[in-house]
Amino acid sequence: MLAAAAERDGVEVEEVRREVALPSGLLEKRGVRIPIATVRRVWNGFTDRAAGPLLALRAARQLPMGSLDLLDYLAQTSTTGEEAFEHLTRYLPLLADAGRVWIEGDRQRLRVRHASPGGLPSLSELLFGLIVARSRELFGPATAPQLVQFAHRPSAPVSVYEEVLGAPVRFGGGFDDLVFDRDVVRAPIASRDPALRGILIAQADAALARLDLRGVIERVEPEDDFVASFRHALSQALDAGDPSLARIGESFGMSARTLQRRLSAASVSHRELLQELRLERARRALGGAQAKEVSEELGYSSPSAFHRAFKRWTGVTPGAVAAAPGAVAAAPAGVGWGGLQGGDGEQAAARRP
Known part of the structure; x- marks a missing residue:
């Protein structure tokens, strides 16, 4: 699906396949599970060669109904949009298992939420772009979500996102969020077909039963x-x-x-990776900023409080790190970047790690 979208955008897919050493013919094999890290390398190769920004969102508008296989046909035959979204949450692992989709709602709104911390932002954009595009096909061309929110940072001006999606777009938060008017998604779908939907559900359930996700992930990744x-x-x-x-x-x-x-x-270990990440952020923050800016960014009451806390944590001063990034070898065990507290009671605020 991603390769087809990139090809429509003028990308030389075969060139990317060779560059990332993806086995020849793999893309033509139906149902093969590919690790998300491999997908990330391939997709980065596509976006580097794309004609413009937001390849994933542009691709979502180009991929015809049926590109999502059973998910598309289940949506078409569902009684309402709400039912179609329920099918999406259940059967999305047939398409990709790097994240989780769920539905929340009240009387006025229905939210489709997606979390994929180990995934790829472009895939989140592709998923929501496809849902928006399919919603227009199912409910009418004027249908648009009330809000689209992505957990990741934007890779283009927000106005470009809003133009493509036809809705207000925000960024930040713990998960992706797509908000619809509940009356819209409760309306009947013109192409609904209960008999065919029952056949498709049986096929989807059988495919899901054959898919041992945890075993697949641990074998191929x-x-x-x-x-x-x-x-x-x-x-x-x-x-x-x-x-x-x-x-x-x-x-x-x-x-x-x-x-x-x-x-x-x-x-x-988790501790080692967390310490490495915090050190990386510290070095990046200290790369060219003044101590006052860094202390404010990290939530300290003053530059001196940040200075003392950083030295207790790393054994060197922030100035030494800024001057020589290799000065910090490792953080003392058990001390975290977001919870440093000195003898004088000064502490980093909890609002930012």
């Missing part, structure tokens, strides 16, 4: 790819203020113990 996915999830969890294994496990669909086992197999 090399540990290096898993660690890369975990780092990405850890970064987003840190942004959200809770980088715990339990929080990250929710996005992976794994328990904290399973995550620990996978990390141990790759000879790393």
